[in-house]
Amino acid sequence: MEQKERIALFIDLDNLVGFCLDDGLPIDIKGEIKKLEEHGRISIRRSFGDIVKLPMAFDKKQELRQMLQANLVQHEDIPHYNNYKNTADIRLAIDALSTAYTHPDINYFAVIANDRDFMPLFAKLKEIGKTVIGIGSTSDSVGELYKSACDIFYYHDELGQQKPKIEKRSVSSEQDVINLLLETVEYLESEEKKPLGATIVPEMKARADLDFKNYSYGSFRGFCEMLEGRGIISTVPQGGDVIVSIVDQSGDSDTGAVALRASGLMNDYMEFVKSVFKLRADLPDHEQRLEIYQKADELLAENPDGVSLKELSKDVTAALGLENGEQTAVYKIIYTLYRSECFLAERTEDSYNPQILHSIVSHEDMEKNLIKRLIILFRKHNPEREFNAHKWSEMFVGNTSFSRLIKFVYNYE
Secondary structure: OOOOOEEEEEEEHHHHHHHHHHHOOOOOOHHHHHHHOOOOEEEEEEEEEOHHHOOOOHHHHHHHHHHHHHOOOEEEEOOOOOOOOOHHHHHHHHHHHHHHHHOOOEEEEEEEOOOHHHHHHHHHHHHOOOEEEEEEOOOOOOOHHHHHOOOEEEEHHHOOOOOOOOOOEOOOOHHHHHHHHHHHHHHHHHOOOOOEHHHHHHHHHHHEOOOHHHOOOOOHHHHHHHHHHOOOEEEEEEOOEEEEEEOOOOOOOOHHHHHHHHOOHHHHHHHHHHHHOOOOOOOOOHHHHHHHHHHHHHHHHOOOOOEEHHHHHHHHHHHOOOOHHHHHHHHHHHHHHHHOOOEEEEOOOOOOOOEEEEEOOOHHHHHHHHHHHHHHHHHHHOOOOOOOHHHHHHHHHOOOOOHHHHHHHHHHO
């Protein structure tokens, strides 16, 4: 029977969590374990880091510990007693070198990290005849020098990732196919993937039972030419393929084109917000919400003893000249901020009508807390629905500046 190679796996946990949060990747090592087992048997599995200090909610830290246990990883908590963050790195390097000398039968050493500080460790391991397997975040964030210091290198985002299940839907009209294409391009862009035809078509077919031959344009290329002629998309040739971009219709007077851009995911998200807040109209836009926060602060400053939430909502609505029907939206916004501890308040017999004293966070933080709450509610009520952080950000603030915050909240809070 052929003897399998033995492997030692070492994880810089602070680094793993850091690059996963930065790049919006799942914090899991099942893919790494599966790939390493192709090389041999993993005899040692150890991680080092300060889980307590990680920028995650408590329940997510518990899930992190459970993930390590499920993958049979022995974790050592290395508290940060001072401003130096290299304590865990040093502990990992010492343990790896100690293992190399005390277990001469282990020839493969795998390290999950994105840290050039480990390059001297890699050099020493190679000097004593060991094979070094490096595992970093993505091809965009790992430098060639770090990668070349390893004998074998893998990317975390390419190992064992599974896309969320997307329920296939039927497409019965040309408009359905157009909406599907726009959603797919937006999804690929939100995942920072190039929207090439070779990538778009399989993604569209994963979302719907679709055959371009059933339509007059006959092929994906013909479909793109038709939409380009209408000014809905633009294409740029690349090799034998095309890169597809959605044309900005914000200044277009063609109401059909504007309606088309408003369709799809963003429209679904708008409807969710309206339903969860029980609104008849759309949620006030970003600028209107900032005005609501400002006016609420001004009214509270005029009333040192505070104002009841319902009365404050009514006064803000009147002061800003909003319609009476919009008072519900104002109330829901301020109530959500109260629940998110953006105001100092006193409880009353009516739990939905506390006495609001004054705000304790900035208007920007109020906006972030409102967005966080809605994202958490969406995840809770729609765990299987597709999530696009760019579209959520555009809906909330009119651009993609909040995409990273939204993706973080959806994945880790």
